[in-house]
Amino acid sequence: xxxxxxxxxxxxxxxxxxxxxxxxxxxxxxxxxxxxxxxxxxxxxxxxxxxxxxxxxxxxxxxxxxxxxxxxxxxxxxxxxxxxxxxxxxxxxxxxxxxxxxxxxxxxxxxxxxxxxxxxxxxxxxxxxxxxxxxxxxxxxxxxxxxxxxxxxxxxxxxxxxxxxxxxxxxxxxxxxxxxxxxxxxxxxxxxxxxxxxxxxxxxxxxxxxxxxxxxxxxxxxxxxxxxxxxxxxxxxxx
Amino acid sequence: xxxxxxxxxxxxxxxxxxxxxxxxxxxxxxxxxxxxxxxxxxxxxxxxxxxxxxxxxxxxxxxxxxxxxxxxxxxxxxxxxxxxxxxxxxxxxxxxxxxxxxxxxxxxxxxxxxxxxxxxxxxxxxxxxxxxxxxxxxxxxxxxxxxxxxxxxxxxxxxxxxxxxxxxxxxxxxxxxxxxxxxxxxxxxxxxxxxxxxxxxxxxxxxxxxxxxxxxxxxxxxxxxxxxxxxxxxxxxxx
Numbered sequence: 340x341x342x343x344x345x346x347x348x349x350x351x352x353x354x355x356x357x358x359x360x361x362x363x364x365x366x367x368x369x370x371x372x373x374x375x376x377x378x379x380x381x382x383x384x385x386x387x388x389x390x391x392x393x394x395x396x397x398x399x400x401x402x403x404x405x406x407x408x409x410x411x412x413x414x415x416x417x418x419x420x421x422x423x424x425x426x427x428x429x430x431x432x433x434x435x436x437x438x439x440x441x442x443x444x445x446x447x448x449x450x451x452x453x454x455x456x457x458x459x460x461x462x463x464x465x466x467x468x469x470x471x472x473x474x475x476x477x478x479x480x481x482x483x484x485x486x487x488x489x490x491x492x493x494x495x496x497x498x499x500x501x502x503x504x505x506x507x508x509x510x511x512x513x514x515x516x517x518x519x520x521x522x523x524x525x526x527x528x529x530x531x532x533x534x535x536x537x538x539x540x541x542x543x544x545x546x547x548x549x550x551x552x553x554x555x556x557x558x559x560x561x562x563x564x565x566x567x568x569x570x571x572x573x574x575x576x577x578x
Numbered sequence: 579x580x581x582x583x584x585x586x587x588x589x590x591x592x593x594x595x596x597x598x599x600x601x602x603x604x605x606x607x608x609x610x611x612x613x614x615x616x617x618x619x620x621x622x623x624x625x626x627x628x629x630x631x632x633x634x635x636x637x638x639x640x641x642x643x644x645x646x647x648x649x650x651x652x653x654x655x656x657x658x659x660x661x662x663x664x665x666x667x668x669x670x671x672x673x674x675x676x677x678x679x680x681x682x683x684x685x686x687x688x689x690x691x692x693x694x695x696x697x698x699x700x701x702x703x704x705x706x707x708x709x710x711x712x713x714x715x716x717x718x719x720x721x722x723x724x725x726x727x728x729x730x731x732x733x734x735x736x737x738x739x740x741x742x743x744x745x746x747x748x749x750x751x752x753x754x755x756x757x758x759x760x761x762x763x764x765x766x767x768x769x770x771x772x773x774x775x776x777x778x779x780x781x782x783x784x785x786x787x788x789x790x791x792x793x794x795x796x797x798x799x800x801x802x803x804x805x806x807x808x809x810x811x812x813x814x815x816x817x
Binding site for chain 1: 675679682683684718719720721755756757758760761762794795796797798799800801804807808811812814815816817
């Protein structure tokens with residue numbers, strides 16, 4: 340039974356969503372979530388996404404592990420605006436919740452970047468952890484596009500990739516206040532935030548040459564993760 | 579010696595800032611910060627604030643505990659825009675970094691609010707911890723106005739107090755996208771974010787009657803702390 344506080348149906352993920360009328364079994368994690376956290380029962384409605392724009396209404400056929408669902412109707416939602424965030428390493432321990440918040444705010448790609456002054460510490464388990472946080476945020480925010488998390492790459496590669504984007508911004512205390520810039524442009528926006536140690540002068544010059552617009556998110560210095568989230572909130576407010 | 583990465587002088591706090599030419603001793607925490615973290619030495623320049631708009635350039639006269647500073651010049655900066663944030667209880671463990679981020683973004687008052695569906699858990703140490711986080715964020719962001727943290731009060735009282743504000747906003751997925759609202763109004767802005775369980779229907783009606791404008795910060799559901807920070811980033815971008 341839906342709680343009186345949140346009458347919206349449970350929201351779950353599946354790798355692929357079949358056509359209306361057909362059935363699927365949820366994976367272990369989603370089955371657990373639906374059975375143990377949402378306490379869903381046979382006959383109840385559920386919303387399902389593949390994190391790539393497909394959105395379905397479905398009915399719980401069988402609970403347990405796995406949960407079986409039958410599709411009622413399936414639609415594919417278009418994405419007119421996307422966001423790729425290139426972010427230097429924040430201070431230790433601050434990346435996880437940044438990833439969670441970027442996912443909640445609807446950023447599409449999180450690309451850690453290594454710069455002259457700072458490189459992301461090597462980690463094999465971090466990408467898996469971030470992917471789990473992104474999945475949880477997908478359900479939490481009831482989105483149908485999931486944040487992709489990438490292994491670190493060099494700033495120069497990220498900047499080269501950004502050349503094809505519709506808009507390019509770099510967080511900078513000395514830039515134009517975000518409240519005076521248009522946030523609802525269509526197409527792909529690339530947001531760039533330097534590491535805790537900042538960009539070098541040479542990097543700043545190359546960013547200007549590459550067409551990155553300096554955007555100021557507050558009238559005080561922001562930590563890397565705060566600037567990344569503030570920039571995402573600004574972009575997200577243009578939805 | 580300032581590092582090549584950050585040539586700005588160390589930034590510290592004092593309860594009161596005397597006139598130019600006079601000397602003060604920093605308190606234990608700020609003395610420790612300046613000596614051990616910034617590794618300041620006699621003769622170096624320091625920036626000093628009282629967190630209430632006073633900003634001074636000073637010179638380190640003596641290191642150790644306490645550190646003695648001599649004021650070089652002192653100014654009082656006016657504050658044309660202020661922000662009071664009324665926030666319901668987020669899920670457990672998410673309030674501390676919300677306070678840190680609101681302080682970084684320049685919010686003036688953080689007022690926890692109790693609502694029909696959710697009350698803040700009682701805590702004596704929490705306010706002290708929040709005050710420490712606000713102090714650290716003041717230094718980090720090099721601001722001269724400090725975030726004030728308040729004990730919880732009821733929504734009705736917070737709403738009554740907001741009647742005198744220039745602008746009133748409530749975070750709401752169904753509201754006007756923030757990118758289409760003017761963020762750079764002068765005066766006092768009150769931002770309101772419901773608890774994890776949301777507002778009741780009755781509370782929503784009362785907020786509308788009280789002139790709160792519904793503002794949407796993203797096209798997905800946001801957690802309480804994410805909405806509070808997103809709303810602060812929107813306001814802060816109007817600086």
